[in-house]
Amino acid sequence: MSAFSSGSAVSGPAIDVLIPAIDKDLGTLPFVIDSLRRHVRHPISHIYVVSPASSRIRDLCARKNCIFVDEATVLPFTKQDIHYSSTRWNRSGWLYQQLLKMNGDRICREPFFLVIDADTVLIRPHRFRSAGKTVFYCRDWSQPEYFRTYRKLLGSAAPSPRSFVTHYMLFEKQKLAALKKMIARRHGLPWHAAIIRSINKKRQFGFSEYETYANYVYSRSRTSVLLRNANNKSLHSPAASLNEKQIRKLARTYRSLSFHQRKGYSIPGKH
Template sequence: MRRSAKSAFNRSIKIDVLIPAIEKDLSTLPYVIDSIRKQVKHPIGKIMVVSPASKRIQALCRRKNCAFIHERRVLPITKKDIHYQTKRTNRSGWLLQQLLKLAGGSLTKRRYYLVIDADTILIRPHVFLVMGKTIFYCRNWSRPAYFRTYKKLLGTKPTASRSFVAHYMLFDKSKLSRLKRKIESRHKTRWYWAIIKKTNKQSYAGFSEFETYGNFVKAHYPGHFMIRSSLNKSFSSRPSSFSRKRIIRLAQKYRSISFHKRRWYIRKRGVRK
């Protein structure tokens, strides 16, 4: 008899979790941490919050029994080294957070680590490894700039029919290391400098860590992953305004909900998206 995905996922593989954050994320971060402990059905080792120096985030980590990691422990560069300024806003911190996610393997001895955005809350049970295969949660749209940067970095076009940008992803350190080595071999520099250099700074969103890793795994490990729909819903309000009853109702249709700060800013300032 064929086992169901629920019974087939490996309960013995412990994973660590990495959440890049800044103080603007404090309105959502506690809910994100709680949702990981409730909804991720693998044993969790440690939850690491990677951030610039912040007493408020350190205090939250103590309350939530998480590890606070200063971002300088993860990468030898800072936001000031990136210089990503569009006509409307500075995106250097946005790109740095993606690089921190890709560098997060240095913080754990485990083979797998889960990365999740600090504004995304899981509202349904999640598994990320089934029968030795990684589960990627995908959506149906992406940004062309992500694919252009992928081709610049790796020399080939991405071939996935769906987008891997779902606000969270499980990384396999061995596959991720191969991706970095390939980038470094092609560009003769460290992988993060190559990404910074090849990202179009005129684009509001010129690079995606999730799109890059997901398409690399698809190209080089075609039998090592499975696809599920992300079923994510974005909101312009704050999670504190959501009742438990509303969350239960949303979970009937969605797997996760996101609270993007830019939307709060747009609504407050009256600026068009």
């Protein structure tokens, strides 16, 4: 994948970036990191890569000037402690990854931090704060179960003007901490335990960190956010196979590309 530079200026508040990853993401992760530095129109203070203990990801972080974070240090439990599967599917790791993202306020140092999936590459300039408002990138479809869990967690319906599940999102640490405190207070449990308990374990897609956080923020102040089309495209070819000409052509229509090769978070359940 040969990338090109963008001309819009870097300005606004400095942000940190958080990328959860596993070894199977190594085919896309270098391109994700490069695209952040090229297309995020904010100063980036730190890029944190949260991963299981992995010498290959540690080496990549050293080469790319990123900070490696052992995922075992982020939450008071491990992926093995989550039991969210059936005889046909296993979503335990998928859920664990979302909870890792929701504890990003304990990792990142800046007041704002961008979470991006390790298979998603930006191909056009992105600004996540504008005129004092947070920019949420949106799409037009979601999973109904996300909103059922939201109602269980927060006691009210998600306003959900559009779907916020678009592979990356800017979090404000203060608001994220307030959301987790509200969940914990309503349920009399640690926030992560309340989320795990509220999910319908018979359904595959029971919770979304992006949908939950953005709807919480939107419900409290609709005028504090800006909604823009995500214009994301899913591809199944390797990220390295795209050249500059192909990227330029795709960037006329899309803002980002997602290379859905990941299997480690949704392996089949054991019989």
